Each structure stands twice: as structure tokens, then as C-alpha cells.
Amino acid sequence: MTLEPCAHESARGPACTDLILGRRPARVVVGCLDPDPRTHGQGVARLRAAGIPVEVGPGQGQAERLIAGFRRRLTDGRPEVTLKIASSLDGCIALADGTSRWITGPDARAHAHLERARHDAILVGSGTLTADDPALDVRLPGLEDRTPQPYVVSRTWTAIPARLSGRAARAARVLDGTDLPAALRELADAGVNRLLVEGGAGLARALVAADLVDRLLWYQAPILLGAGLPALGDIGLTDLADAHGRWTCLQRRTLGQDHLAVFARTR
Template sequence: MTPDDRRHMAHALGLGRRGMGQCWPNPAVGCVIVRDGRVVGRGWTQPGGRPHAETVALDMAGGAARGATAYVTLEPCAHHGQTPPCCAALVAAGIARVVAPIADSDPRVDGQGFDHLRKHGVEVTTGIGAEQALLDHAGFFMRVSQQRPWVTLKLAMTLDGRIATATGESKWITGPTARGAVHALRASHDAVMVGAGTARSDDPQLTVRGFGPHRQPVRVVVSRLIDVPLMSQLAQSAKDVPLWLCHGPEARSELRSAWEGVGARLIPCQITGGRIDPRAMLRSLGAEGLTRVFCEGGGQLAGSLLMHDLVDELHVFSAGMALGAEGYPGIGALGVARLDEAPRFQLVDVSPAGKDIHHVWRRSKNG
């Protein structure tokens, strides 16, 4: 391993992140091809998952790929799908060395890509950039291992943890810089999810705005009875931007038909304790191909996800105001009686967001 290896892998990882939210159910992979110290090709997984990063980079490199080193952020695929395996494409192009941080845990690959490369005389180096690659591909791996997507929960709250006044007023607790950061987070996820209460009270669009042409995330509304107004912005845009409704079996058939008529997709979900079971719901979303879901609330949905230990990352935007006990709490009831029962997270980052504070937390490794 050399400083150049680390530098080129960091470049490839940065490229791969450009595909986040754009290429599900495929992983967001980056690839950089280097020959004689010069980058001759680079690419990342394209919208919809194809072409793969290696294909894009090899096409750019052309004949310069022969004898070069390919830095790929995940083990090159080894299975025939809608495209030929990338490990075979790298061999055919004459790549002499492949540097990849981690193996692909997908059973269709799982070491077979590395084996194919070595069998055909390609040197394989692993481990460089592994920690970052594991984080970047966490949603893809989670869908493989746990059949559910990675869940990021966003909370925009006052200093005392409130998301609305007693009368329900909530726009805007945080400022424009924080709201811009939220759009960036939406853009890096496959889906944006809210509860029925938020859909009713805020009438949100849940789209990515301010980023130019963009593959919009799926809008997911969790509504046991599908009791969201059919005149909402979500309904009116359902034929243009994907809208999925996670509902229970008791949702009325006429409402189901009406929502399907405006272009929404219905996802039936299991009910536990009178509410949609969040673990079963996420498995249903994983079965549909989602790898990264960005939950924007409200309080009841946030509480349900936290209570069932289903939040992998928290983005909290704190505004310098207080609303008092009569305001709506950002997180619903958790049933915590003792401190050792509380969900715990580790602080990852703190940064200003205009006049607000943005802090990032990830699931605590110590439980």
C-alpha cells in the first residue's frame, strides 16, 4: 500500500458517493483507472444502476487501460445480470492490478470477483479505504444481510426538542441553510419517508430541489388507513414522482383504488399493536430494492423507529428557540423507564448550518 493507493482510493470513494440515491438497488460504486501515475479513466454507477462504474471508467480509458491499475470501491461483480460481469470486463481490458477495499457480501459475488481476477493473472489488493467503503455501502450490505434498508432519521427541532407549536405551526423552525442541507440528504437516499400526520399537516412535496436534473427519491408515506388527502401535493404529483403508501389491511378498498388511480403504489404491511410494524415495513421496502431511506418524521414515526432499534444514523438540526412543554415533541413515546433502556448513539460530527446547528449521530456500537 502506498500514499498514491490511498489517494486514488479516496478519489474513487468520492466518485461513488455521487451515485448515492441514484442507482438502487445496485451499490453506489466508484472507479478510477491509473496508468503510469496518471488518471486515464474514472466513473461511478449511473442512475438506475447501469452502466456500472467499471464500465464507465474503462470506456473513458480505452486502450490506456492495458497494464493500468483500477481502484474500485467494492469487489467487481461476478454474475451475469443485465450487463456482463465487471471482473471479466477488467480482465478483457488488460487491467494489471485491481485495488478494492472490501468484498461484496451479495451471494452472487462474495469473493468470486476477486477469484476471477486472480485466476486471470490480475493482482488484487484489498483493505485500502475499507472503513469508509463499509459506511458508503452500508445500505446495500444491510439489505443483503437484514433484508432492510439503512435508515437515516432527520429531526429539525428547537432547543427543547419541539417540532411545532401547540397550534401545529412548524414552518420554519430551522433556517434556509439547514433546509438546503436536508435537500442534499434527500438527494443521497433512495427514498424519503414520513408518517401520515406529517403528510396531512404539512402537505409536503418531499422532492429534491435546487440540484438540477435529478432522479427523485421515492416518496414513502406510512399511513395505516391511507387517510391522507387526495388533493395533497403528494397525490397530485404521484404520476411524475414515485409515491408509495405503506398501509394496513383495514385501509378501505375505495381509498386504495383512488390512490392507485392517481399513480401511487400500495405496499401492504403487517400490523402490530394497532400500528404498522416498522420492522416488517422496512423489510417490505427492502424487498422492493430500497437500500437507503431518509425519514423526516413526524414524532410518532420517529419514536416507533427508535423504539424498535431501526435508526442507523441521526441528523439533528437544532434551532436557537424554545417552544415549551405545550409544543409538539420531535420524538413520540418510547416507553423508556430506565436510562439503560434508552436508544444510544455516538456523535460523529457537529457543524453550523446558518444560524442553526447540525449534528450527526450513528448507532452506538456499545448498544
């Protein structure tokens, strides 16, 4: 199992540890311990106490990666936040007139759809909803039902303007952007472990400036946009030394003509 079996009952049903004890397997292999204090270590302890050998740790790195959002929600009361950016080589996410369809090619966009399917919710700023009226759905065969719940953050909207008719506009819930940490707490309270932020520049800037981004998915196309819209804008940096050491590259890959680099916030 990826995660230690829970030792506590919850709204979802009986404790997994009790179910496993009822079946008495010859051996249990667990990737990592449950960070939930109601279980942490007790699932393993109860299985061992009942004479079932338990091995903890094979594939621990991968298991920890898989539960990172769950851990973040438990420890920080907010989802793991992944910021997705599709930029030109010179770091622009749109032309100066706001046009951004499309920066990257079909392979990168298909990969981005797979990333959507891996998240519980998608967040965009009101500027992106207004400019693009996007669908924000998963359009990969067989994964269409994995489209995450869309949210839009605004400091002024109480509802989505009626003129917007895209799928996201019809399905989105509005979050109050005056207090971003509170908006993220609201998502965590709704059970969101993994949040994918799909822009635009204003929201990305605010989240990075508040140090609320855990992962960066940076798709880069081999194009130059010159006087386009910068990916981030002012993030409050005054000393170049402070920019270093904040991001660790986890992966680089080629997707058609484009490149994807995945970074984790070094904490």
C-alpha cells in the same frame, strides 16, 4: 473501485469481473469486499487467479460507509434507515398547533436537500403529509432529478386523500404501518438501500421504539418552543441506563445559525 467487482451475472448484465478480465488492467484497487454471498471474495480471487494484482482495503472505512445501505438490505432485508429531525433547542419539532415551517434556516434546509439526494426513498407518516402537504423534493441546482421516491406510512389509508395536492402527495406510495418491519422489507424488495425518514413525531417514535433507526440527522435551531410537539414522545424507556451507549456521534457541524449532529446506532 468502491466495491469488489461482482463475480455473478444479474439482471443488470454480465459480471463486472468478466468485463475487467476482458480489459486486463495492470492493477485493481478495491475498497471493500462485496457482502453479496454470490460474489463475496470471488471477484478478487478470480482477478488474482488470472494474474491481475488486486489490493483490497485502501479507504475501506469510507467504502463501507458508502455501501452501508446495500449491506443492510442484504443482511437484514431492510434499507438503512436514517431519521432526520429538525428541532428547537428544547427538542420540539413543531408548535403545539402543528406549525413547523420553518424550524431551521436556509443553510440547514439546503443540507437536508443534499441528504435527500443521497437516499433512494423518503418516508413520512400520514400525520406529516396531512399537516404539511410537503414537496419532499430536491431543490438544489443540478440535483433536481435526484428526488427520491416518496412513501407515506398509514394504518388506515389505502390511497392518499384527494384534498392533498403537494408533490409528495401526488407521487407517494402508501405503505401499511400496522407492521413497520414488513413495510421496510417491502421497500428493500423494491431495491431501496437507503431510506430517509422525515417525520413526524409519531413515526419517529415508532421506529426508534422498534430499534429500526440506524442513523440520526439532528438539525437543531437556536430557538425555544416551550409547549411544542416533542421530537419523539414515549419510546418505551424505563431505565435511564438503557439510554446510554446507543448512539455514536459521527459528525457535528454548523449550518448558518443551526447545528447538525450525525449519529450512528451503536450495534
